[in-house]
């Protein structure tokens with residue numbers, strides 16, 4: 001079968017590889033769509049922490065079951081599914097609490113023992129499968145994975161108040177966080193992005209304001225829209241040198257700051273404001289199984305995410321798909337590879 005592999009720095013090659021043979025607890029999926037994600041770009045640029053070329057791209061996927069392992073129950077050939085792309089060891093302290101995302105021995109697509117999703121056939125353990133309703137297009141089914149990141153980012157907050165949320169950066173993750181926040185009942189949603197297209201997209205999704213952080217006073221606007229109080233929660237979904245200070249300044253006393261962006265450089269942070277205002281900072285890493293379930297339910301429930309698929313390219317054009325997201329020469333949110 002064909003597989004799109006990163007074979008060198010910013011180089012994607014279509015290679016012939018053996019199709020995976022599903023284990024007894026696994027199914028084989030005929031891949032219909034796979035999503036390009038920021039973590040694929042890390043592999044592409046050669047900056048991924050542990051994945052090195054040659055490696056098959058992808059972890060976001062939707063497709064049809066074509067083969068069932070002998071122990072698999074509850075699924076049949078032809079079922080349309082998406083996959084929660086991590087599998088915990090099942091025995092560590094984190095797995096026992098359902099925190100597969102924190103398991104240090106977890107397996108993920110594209111790491112030894114599990115192929116990536118930019119392929120014609122992908123194997124997955126039955127316990128990682130989520131059915132997609134017939135009415136859900138495959139490309140939208142592929143978005144369950146990044147949507148689960150957004151669900152988790154908000155589920156990590158303890159603040160019961162939902163008057164105002166600020167989302168700093170409305171790329172794929174920020175926009176999906178906005179959608180989930182709206183569904184959760186946040187009354188006022190304020191967003192920022194340096195890209196005009198993303199700000200427009202955010203306004204279309206119902207943001208009270210979508211601000212340019214370079215030319216506009218984000219903190220003043222947040223104060224204005226919250227009667228001087230500040231937001232209950234700020235989600236950091238972009239990396240920039242002053243973004244933590246900005247998040248803290250947007251948030252009220254006893255408010256929270258959720259870090260989703262993977263900021264791998266050291267950036268300065270005036271932490272006194274966190275102390276003075278008794279704010280809480282938390283990190284959010286991928287998702288727990290319950291977040292993935294919630295995201296799959298939202299998609300099967302008909303949540304409209306169609307605007308976010310901005311480009312679709314065939315598997316053979318995976319190089320272009322990666323270039324598109326990497327260079328952002330066009331307006332882009334989510335690039336989908338069709339197989």
Ligand SMILES: NC(=O)c1ccc[n+]([C@@H]2O[C@H](COP(=O)([O-])OP(=O)(O)OC[C@H]3O[C@@H](n4cnc5c(N)ncnc54)[C@H](O)[C@@H]3O)[C@@H](O)[C@H]2O)c1
Nearest residue numbers: 169171172173192193194195238240260261262284285286
């Ligand atoms: N924690 C997790 O599990 C997880 C999962 C997926 C992605 N991420 C991380 O989340 C971040 C966002 O991912 P994404 O896929 O949405 O990326 P993206 O590139 O689609 O979005 C980032 C957005 O931030 C905007 N931006 C740049 N500078 C900004 C600034 N100073 N203020 C506001 N916006 C600014 C960009 O224009 C872009 O629209 C990345 O750091 C990614 O690595 C984390």
Ligand SMILES: [Zn+2]
Nearest residue numbers: 037060145146
């Ligand atoms: Zn992803």
Ligand SMILES: [Zn+2]
Nearest residue numbers: 089092095103
């Ligand atoms: Zn574990």
